[in-house]
Amino acid sequence: AQSVTQLDSQVPVFEEAPVELRCNYSSSVSVYLFWYVQYPNQGLQLLLKYLSGSTLVESINGFEAEFNKSQTSFHLRKPSVHISDTAEYFCAVSSLSSGSARQLTFGSGTQLTVLP
């Protein structure tokens, strides 16, 4: 079994300030890790993913996340946020065990609100 904990349900931050959204996971096997973003009345969009290789992964819009195996964390960071980053962010994990690789376990989400 696996689980994901997003430590902050709401994160308000001023425009152009840095932000970190925290995510910890629990799994007895190796995992893939993801961050998805959801805008109001829309589905989930993949922001970035860790499958293997470099532990630091980046998205095209300035977000990055670092896989830390010893701390079982996959925190999302952005050095300077914009109003348009206001959305709900979900951390997710899937295990590499047979039969469950396409089943994602999601955290409860973090609402990021960027203030002018």
Added chain:
Amino acid sequence: KAGVTQTPRYLIKTRGQQVTLSCSPISGHRSVSWYQQTPGQGLQFLFEYFSETQRNKGNFPGRFSGRQFSNSRSEMNVSTLELGDSALYLCASSFYTGELFFGEGSRLTVL
């Protein structure tokens, strides 16, 4: 390349009715998964289909069912609707292990 398409986007039903939701995956994707999103329970896995076979099933009652057709399109059905079934139902397709692409969702309201 067209994304995952879900229909209908919005629907309203009454308790006791049944509902069928449709999902067309990205061309070439053979895996289709369904998730339920509610404010109280968050995002929960319903089931996953691959090549017309259900491979995984979440912890939902038997009222929730699904199927996948030979062209990879999928449908999910909820029978004997309850108020608690009101949710956003999300479909996702996948080409290879791990990475899911989601549709816009079908928002079901049960009155």
